[in-house]
Amino acid sequence: MAAPWWRDAVIYQVYVRSFADANGDGIGDLAGVRAKLPYLAELGVDALWFTPWYASPLADGGYDVADYRRIDPAFGTLAEAEALIAEAHRTGLRIIVDIVPNHVSDQHVWFQEALAAAPGSEARNLFWFRPGRGSGGELPPNDWTSEFGGPAWTRVPDPDGKPGEWYLHLFAAEQPDLNWDNPKVAEEHESVLRFWFDRGVDGVRIDSATMPAKDPRLPDFDRRHPPTPHPYVDRDAVHAIYRGWRAVADGYPEPRALIGEVWLDRPDRLAAYLRPDEMHTAFNFDYLNCPWDAARLRAVIDGTLDSHRPVGAAATWVLSNHDVTRHATRYGRADTAMGRSPAQHGAPVDLALGTRRARAAILLSLALPGSTYLYQGEELGLPEVRDIPDAFRQDPYFFRTHGADIGRDGCRVPLPWSGSTAPYGFSPTEIEPWLPQPADWAQYSVAAQDQAPDSMLTLYRTALHLRRTQPALGDGPMNWLKSDPHVLAFTRGTEFSCLVNLSDTPAPLPADSAVLLTSAPLDEDLLPPDTAVWLHGT
Ligand code: GLC
Numbered sequence: 001m002a003a004p005w006w007r008d009a010v011i012y013q014v015y016v017r018s019f020a021d022a023n024g025d026g027i028g029d030l031a032g033v034r035a036k037l038p039y040l041a042e043l044g045v046d047a048l049w050f051t052p053w054y055a056s057p058l059a060d061g062g063y064d065v066a067d068y069r070r071i072d073p074a075f076g077t078l079a080e081a082e083a084l085i086a087e088a089h090r091t092g093l094r095i096i097v098d099i100v101p102n103h104v105s106d107q108h109v110w111f112q113e114a115l116a117a118a119p120g121s122e123a124r125n126l127f128w129f130r131p132g133r134g135s136g137g138e139l140p141p142n143d144w145t146s147e148f149g150g151p152a153w154t155r156v157p158d159p160d161g162k163p164g165e166w167y168l169h170l171f172a173a174e175q176p177d178l179n180w181d182n183p184k185v186a187e188e189h190e191s192v193l194r195f196w197f198d199r200g201v202d203g204v205r206i207d208s209a210t211m212p213a214k215d216p217r218l219p220d221f222d223r224r225h226p227p228t229p230h231p232y233v234d235r236d237a238v239h240a241i242y243r244g245w246r247a248v249a250d251g252y253p254e255p256r257a258l259i260g261e262v263w264l265d266r267p268d269r270l271a272a273y274l275r276p277d278e279m280h281t282a283f284n285f286d287y288l289n290c291p292w293d294a295a296r297l298r299a300v301i302d303g304t305l306d307s308h309r310p311v312g313a314a315a316t317w318v319l320s321n322h323d324v325t326r327h328a329t330r331y332g333r334a335d336t337a338m339g340r341s342p343a344q345h346g347a348p349v350d351l352a353l354g355t356r357r358a359r360a361a362i363l364l365s366l367a368l369p370g371s372t373y374l375y376q377g378e379e380l381g382l383p384e385v386r387d388i389p390d391a392f393r394q395d396p397y398f399f400r401t402h403g404a405d406i407g408r409d410g411c412r413v414p415l416p417w418s419g420s421t422a423p424y425g426f427s428p429t430e431i432e433p434w435l436p437q438p439a440d441w442a443q444y445s446v447a448a449q450d451q452a453p454d455s456m457l458t459l460y461r462t463a464l465h466l467r468r469t470q471p472a473l474g475d476g477p478m479n480w481l482k483s484d485p486h487v488l489a490f491t492r493g494t495e496f497s498c499l500v501n502l503s504d505t506p507a508p509l510p511a512d513s514a515v516l517l518t519s520a521p522l523d524e525d526l527l528p529p530d531t532a533v534w535l536h537g538t
């Protein structure tokens, strides 16, 4: 029997707002995505993951959901989403939607009802409302801080207008945390899952998956030395949520996939989310965050496979997403790991080097066992936009840290499709998109790269199509070949091998092998630095 699709799929992340704008208001929309389905099919991906497309005031790019059963009016309608799902399926693309269990928007009806209700009411018990500390309740209930910076509590007036309780928000103030100890919360989310599974959605990406379960005592803690168990990250109780979701997913004749956003530095704790009755896969952030260094990469690859093996889950490989600096930029600076400290953000970038490494990195990712996630625009080699004027910035990280964290807007700039000036075919009109595009992005447009043999787009297309013809790729075993420590070299099956040269000198290729694809031209018969090759033969 063929392995389930999620074990080796290539999944393309669509950040709807920045993908393609069909109606000319400068904001990407579902009609825009629908028009580009042929592009995505031709690219050669298997599935699309949509970041939240629900009704939202967009305080956090849609991760503040006001209504899961409605599409944000800027993106379209529910009928359009249904049509998009159906057409994607006809095109051979599966659909994954984003579910955010930890919080909702402050505009969600539940939160609005909670604000209107009295302290201690059933409506407030869907969230974490608490009286403040200090003589007049003027201090937050504990010392927790928001992921985005600043306190994790906001005080609200009582229904009579007097200063009242505080509510917990681990992210922005517009994202109140749900109380998963209240069974209504689980009931509602399972109903939302069914709502989308009934509409043909093939899987869900689970946002901030380690955070919904809280220590109900809400104790203070020192963020630099968090106690174990942590009061809200990776508590054992969180697993019950996903067991419930798995039962829902497995209730369909074609079981639906659960994909976790699980940021944890303990591989064994991450693997616990992938037990046979929980999620199917999780993003590999260790890989995303790994510096461009052969020994470190090899350790992450081995560590990933070792931790996934006992639970029987397939690994995933991720280089970029909507939360991190684009990897063409990361790989071009001295510190190639993730991170947006002022030193990292302001560091000099050698974009030619970063791009060269990005080309090698995608061949590595696609050759490793398991599935791969692509973030829209990486197939065009887009760099991080580092000079967005402050007036355009939207990310709560930027505002809540007063600019100390530049935020994630630079990886969310609308895609260039064609033409020589902004909006580069993103919108059908001359309107300025919601985030400005750089003046030199014509070179990155799909039209500019479409027929160019050396373009990033051509490399992605070629690699994705070749991957489908190589039975040993995707799920299955890999074996390391003996190699220079600065070269990653491994086989998949008996006919395929991949080499990546992370040293600064050319490396020899194995004898008796034929080149299938290289990320850059070979140097005679040597593999140049920062280059990957796929070979037929081992
Ligand atoms: C996840 C999302 C991120 C969002 C956060 C809060 O990390 O990927 O974009 O800001 O959750 O929902």
Ligand code: CA
Residues within 6 Å of the ligand: 021, 022, 023, 024, 025, 026, 027, 028, 029, 074
């Ligand atoms: Ca639009």
